[in-house]
Amino acid sequence: MPAQTQMAATPPPSTAGVFPVSAIHRGMHGVAYTVFEGTQPEPMDVEILGLLHNALGPGQDMILARLHGAKPEYTGVVAGMSGSPVYIDGKLAGALAYRIGEFSKEPIAGITPIEQMLQVRDMQKTVPMEMAATSTGAETGPIxxxxxxxxxxxxxxxxxxxxxxxxxxxxxxxxxxxxxxxxxxxxxxxxxxxxxxxxxxxxxxxxxxxxxxxxxxxxxxxxxxxxxxxxxxxxxxxxxxxxxxxxxxxxxxxxxxxxxxxxxxxxxxxxxxxxxxxxxxxxxMIPVTLHITGAGTPRELHLEVVDQPQITPSAVMVSVFQGLMESNNYTAETSYRVRSTISMEGYQPVALDEMVAPTELGPANMIAALMVGSDFSRLYDNAARRTPIRSVDVTIEAVPKRLTAELESAVSTTTTMHAGDTVTIEATLRPYHGEVRNVRIPVKLPATLPDGPVRLLISNGAALDRLLQPPQAGGQQLDVSQTIAQLNSQHPNDRLYVTLLAPSAQATVEGRTLPTLPISMANALEPLKQNHKLTLSGESAVPLASVGVDAMLSGEQVLNLMVE
CATH class of the missing domain: 2.40.10 (Thrombin, subunit H)
Incomplete structure (x- = not known):
């Protein structure tokens, strides 16, 4: 009598026992169960072809089998079929798990023996979550x-x-x-x-x-x-x-x-x-909420993202990207104001505010998603983090036009001045497809400026952050509090900044920037350079003034002035 006529409609319970791999040999028949449609598993006849020794690794054999029946012979080995239980004489022998060949004309599959799977059930200890994925012995070649x-x-x-x-x-x-x-x-x-x-x-x-x-x-x-x-x-x-x-x-x-x-x-x-x-x-899980406003009806997306180091940052990033595309108001020219808050147990929240517009690097929704994902990763991937992320809340205002501007030129109304004077910086901005704008910024110089040449940096927020947040000496990573402080001190990219480049020492210690240091203090901090905890610069960046430009700003310029 053909084996398939003896197949039970439902699989035996897991208490039915285990059929050992040592007893399996060519010519045996078994029954596998999988769902082809709906929720009820359906039986398939399984013909045992033999054992592939060490196919899954040293001492780990694979059972080779051919599937019979109208459905498996029509569909072949199907993605999602992994794990389908295989029974021999009513006892659990293993799970369909491997495909043999790329375009096989027959439904031939590899079966993982149940003894190897039960080792996972019985594990008492786990390795750290930072463990990277490793390859199995059957991921290349025809298996x-x-x-x-x-x-x-x-x-x-x-x-x-x-x-x-x-x-x-x-x-x-x-x-x-x-x-x-x-x-x-x-x-x-x-x-x-x-x-x-x-x-x-x-x-x-x-x-x-x-x-x-x-x-x-x-x-x-x-x-x-x-x-x-x-x-x-x-x-x-x-x-x-x-x-x-x-x-x-x-x-x-x-x-x-x-x-x-x-x-x-x-x-x-x-x-x-x-x-x-x-x-x-x-x-x-980490709750993620997206509030999307601007043109059209305001929308909210409520998500939960798995808390898994290898997955979470990318899952947050791609969810933000999709959220920004879910609207008839999205176009290739759309810009966004992105305000995000990341809350973590035991620490102050991270609050970020950026303008994002399309550039030659890509559309604004992609840039916004990469930006949110990058900032989230700096906190989430911090090696010193021991407490969970409570939530991520992102508010996005869509603006139906490209809001970018380039700093074309900048001049000072005077090039010679005294310490404590107020000077006016006149900047010319060229927006995308718009009239040139002239911006005037009054700037009060420090009363303690020594006589001699000084420099003023006219720039966007990113250029200022590069001066105030240089890379850590020796590539050392900041701890959680230092990372949060640095993220919260980032300068928005829709403002024009005037920064004094003072001729005095500046130190960066554990993420904190100490400008205009006296020589004596700079000398006292010098030993910290030996253990890579200190970065010293001969010039200090001192922000003096800024003005909003309502666009994602690019460009920078340095002005040379004389203090008498």
Whole structure:
């Protein structure tokens, strides 16, 4: 009698026992379960072809099998099928996990033995979260893990492209819109072996998810995939049920189209032979809120982003990028005023205020997303951080035109003056496609200026920050408080600044800038240069005045004056 006529409609419980890999040999038949459509796993006949010794690493064998049945023979080995449990004589033998060849005419797959997966379930200790992903023994050549697509629900193709560019080492195939989130959708069916399960990176008004299949399920834990998603080791990712809308056959890239549904716990381990989840455990998430105003109806996007070092900064960045595209008011010429607040437990908030406009480097929404992502990364990736990020709140005002201006020239109304005098700086600004603007800035010189030549820097905020926040000596990283202080002291880029370049020493110590130091103090600080805690400069930057220009300003100029 053909093996498939004896297949049970539902998989045995995980308490049915384990079929050891040592007892497996060519010619055996088993049953695998996966969801092709809906939520109910369907059986497939599995013909054992033999063992591939050391295919997954030293002492880690892979079971080679051929799938039989109308559906697997039509669809082939499908992305999202990873983790589909395989039973022999009613006992759990392993999980479908590997694809053999690129364009195979037969549904031949590699099976991860269940003994190797149970090691992940039984792990008591974890390695630090900073652990980088490492490759498995079967990621190159004709044997590859069955793909686990990273589905971007609500994101454009441009957002997915930005993600791929900034997370090249994640090893997941990112796709836009083939599936989605169902936060309000209830799925009454319990998770059983063969059910589709999803891990979320972002949830809320936008969603990023990865879906595979549950292999082993007990009252507290489950195992899925049969291979890593990221292999980050310890993780904290929301674990949800999933509904398969359809399975798309393709000789190039067959995959399941999936909606995520109820959150049931958290994935806590992502290892070489399985990902492990715990029921009823909440994942660590960072609330992100985007307030978008300007032309059109104000909108808000409410998101939660996973708290995972290798993922979070890019997830925040791509979410901001997509939020700025979600409007009929978006155009290639749109500019933005971006005000963001990053709150972290135990520290004062980081408050940032920038004008962002399109340039030859790219559209404003991309520049704004990269800017928010960069500032967030400086805080989030700080090696000294030990407390969680509480929230990220971004308010964005859209302006339907390109607000850029270039400093064309600057002059002083007088070139000879006395200490304490007020001089007027006349600056000429050339806006994008607009009339030239003349700006007058009264500047009071310090009464303590010595006689002789002095220089004034006329510039945007970025040029001033480069003087006041030079790179740390020896490449040392600032601690959290110093990083927050430095971020909060950044100068907005929509103002024109006048800065005195005084002929006196300036020191930068642990992120703090000390201008106009007496020679005696500069000499006293000199020993700090030996352990890279001090940067000394022979010229001090002293901001004197600024004026708003209502545009993202570029350019700088130095004026030479004489004090008598």
């Amino acid at each position: 590859r893990p069955i793909e686990t697509p990273l589905v971007f629900d609500g994101f454009s193709a441009a957002a997915v492209e930005l993600w791929n560019k900034h997370t090249p080492g994640l090893g997941l195939t990112a796709v836009a819109g083939l599936g989605g989130g169902g936060g309000s959708q209830h799925q009454p069916e319990p998770i059983i072996p063969g059910s589709a399960v999803s891990a979320l990176l972002v949830r809320g008004d936008l969603e990023i998810s990865a879906t595979c299949t549950a292999t082993y399920v007990d009252a507290k834990k489950l195992l899925a995939c049969g291979h890593p998603i990221t292999q980050f080791g310890p993780v904290s990712l929301p674990m949800t049920k999933a509904e398969v809308l359809a399975t798309l056959p393709s000789p190039y890239n067959a995959f399941k189209i999936v909606n995520t549904t109820d959150t049931v716990g958290s994935f806590t381990e992502d290892r070489q032979t399985a990902i492990a989840g715990r029921f009823g455990v909440a994942a660590r």
